Amino acid sequence: MDLCPLTAHEAQELLRRGEISSELLTRELLGRAADLDGRLGAYLMVCGDEALAMAREADAAIRQGRSGPLTGVPFAVKDLICTRGLRTTCASRILESFVPPYDATVITRLRQAGAVIFGKTNMDEFAMGSSTENSGFQLTRNPWDLSRIPGGSSGGSAAAVAADLCTASLGSDTGGSIRQPASHCGVVGLKPTYGRVSRYGLVAFASSLDQIGPITKDVRDCALVLGAISGYDAADCTSVPEKVPDYTLALRDNVRGMKIGIPRQYLEIEGLHPDVGHVFTDAVAVLEALGGRCVDIALPHTEYAVAAYYIIAPAEASSNLARYDGVKYGFRAEGKDLREMYLSTRSQGFGPEVQRRVLIGTYALSAGYYDAYYRKASQVRTLIMNDFRKAFQACDVVISPVAPTPAFKLGEKIDDPLTMYLEDVFTLSANLAGIPAMSVPAGFSAEGLPIGLQILGSHFEEERILTVGYAFEQATDFHTKRPPL
């Protein structure tokens, strides 16, 4: 039996019964990665020896009856999540040789759950991008069509899951960076409520927007991983002391009694690819057949979300990235004095998109411009939050497309930053509002490219979006499809 396509819950069943070992599963994935990742570029680093050691420990734990749902499950981890002793680069030359001396809290929790850290995945540099083309090291290709982007910024994690080069993965999402690559790669991706999952050890991009979340082969796995990584963390003062439920209890095969909000603004944008429109319309029909009642809702400030986000996120990033100065860690370029060292280090170490965003952010925060840009954008953010607050009075979840088009070709948008930013139009609002949102596979374009359905919920209502996602998934077969590799 080929073990690579197994989901975490399927693998767990076989591990528990002693029919397979985690070591065997890990070896098979290592073999598949060796065969295929040269073409795909999903991994920046595969942790062969460490992964096998962890797998053997997991096998021992399972034999002794000390196991849980994720024991022995190999994970791909986006390379901006700190893993102690394992190089963590954020796909940037400025951190090319950085080895964190500590684990992110999510990694500590995965280790405690007995999971296997299999490798670190490629991404847009410092999570800035929607195609993974901004990586400082390599391209990642969409497993469904190697000439196309996998999405971004968690493109490596999404590609690894889609290509069965891991069993499950972690990504991060600041403006759509879990959901959009999940949609483009035909897998499940969930951005939790802000504060649901600890950001300790997540290299910060935009501190009021970032969240770590699962990218998995199906919704059940997503619920399992979410449960393992969620919860209050004293080391992250923005983490919320909200109880973590058993998310798998939310999984059921219908959505009877649920009101499903459809935001008319989202469907009126020009440039929405017709296949994306068709997939969405079909998804609405499926949810109605499953007992959902669709209601029209308005999100009137949708058209301002991109502008608000692309002021707030770069502003926060310009502050967060000020620490990369060549002093304490990372790349250092020589300079005749400290200022020269800073200038050379940052100019050589940061890629062009990172520099662009740091410049925008610095400008938006600088004296004379702060009110016009950052303060204004923050006010618009409040209006966007209010839009969702009002919408969730009329419905239980909101659904929408994830991206306006299926995966575009590598190189197609990289020279036009503004067009690239508009890719995020459906996903950014959830980060601005701090609400949870998930992408589930919902169909394919005429060219066979995956298209996802986005499900959004109110704060800490991950259970509702998991209910809708699971019911939809089980009523369709998109999650069973695999790319022709």
Add this chain to the structure above:
Amino acid sequence: MYATDCGQGAGVLYTGHEVGANSHGRGWVLEGENLRAKGCAMKITKEQLLHVAGLARLRLEAKDLERLTRQLGDILSYMDTLNRVDTRGVPPASHAVFLTNAFREDVASPAGDPEVALSNAPAKEDGEFVVPRVL
């Protein structure tokens, strides 16, 4: 506030489309080309860009200056869409999820091993980070 008038009248930001109060969500296109208000004054000058680069400790190459000024100008022009939103009396969002008093007890805990803190240092000596002269 800064001037947004580009000689084409308020609200005409997208080529061929007039976006006004009645057309929420309509008429916006996803092509960057169409979003550049033609003939608009430069949103950011080279001098302003160099000043901002200095603040951000970034050295910009002369060969990149033209392109970067244009790209940033386009992006900042797009931000002008926010001027169409009436935000009088709207408080700026300071929290994504509202938490108050996320405090801990003021109790000292072990600081950690200095060797660990120095483990990634590009240059170190006697338990300290070494940097070029400041002055």
